[in-house]
Amino acid sequence: MPQTGSGRTPRHESLAAYLDDHLLGAETGVRLFKAARRTWEGTEHEGVFAHLTEEISDERDELETLILALGYQRSRIKMALAWAGALVGRAGPVNPLSTGSGTSGQLELETLQSIVRAKECLWRTLLVLSAHDHRFHAPRIRELLHMAQKQQEAVAKVMEDTAPARFLT
Template sequence: MSNPESGWKPRHASLSAYLDDHLLGAETGVRLFGAARRTWEGSEYEQTFADLESEIAGERDELEQLILALGYRRSKFKKALAMAGAVTGKLGPINPLSTGGGTTGQFELETLQSIVRAKECLWRTLLALSAHDRRFNPSRLQEMIDMAGRQQDAVARVMEETAPARFLTGQVRAGS
């Protein structure tokens, strides 16, 4: 399944651990985007976060299927961490008051951007590997990279549109 002409062969232990790390991160990401959806419930941004949560859950499922298709197994330790994270995640560790305002709201949005950026790095890494390992579908990986870019833009838009309300007081009038 690797490209015999390239001389490269997959280092299964390393690749398996890397993908498992990203699966753990994806599970965390789904929980955090769910928390953001609840934070922004009733606002014009609720649907944005509902859509992002759904997309990221789908990507997590696709990553899990890829791991299984490659014949890798989840680390029992990381699986236990994911379960513990699910319990902890219900406490809202980034934005415990579930408010979109203030510094915790800003930090939550920045964290979500970081999560999506890390996921994009995964897809870019696998795209680089696809030149040497035919088990990866380059066109699907490019679609995932493009989706991550759109997701980052969506979170950035919320952050940029809501930042003034978090950090500025009153309205600045032209000519003031």
């Protein structure tokens, strides 16, 4: 078992489950950001969502690589949930009409911000753990944390720029 700076060792079962939960969330996030990209296609915000979709997809892949590097196995149940979520996600559950207007467009943007906020919490947690567990590379985790904050700002900016058209006459 790896030694840590504080003499404490990681609780592998809980850490593996936590990371797997976040990977499931990341897979959902990628699908929702792809849907948002379709929503904003042809608008001035399309590039924002194209860029965010790529970043978030890369981060999901990095999280999966980390899980495997730690020697953890994916939960078969969570993998099945991810597969089922992919089927449901094709129907666009947050914004089925893929429109940036109205409450569906607003809820889609708020959902995206929530997803990125959850990811920020993951990186903050791993940053704390990096002080106790040398398997976590603190400089890279800080970069990922900074990216999550920038992603939240980007989605918030789209929401702020488009909210008046949704709610004001």
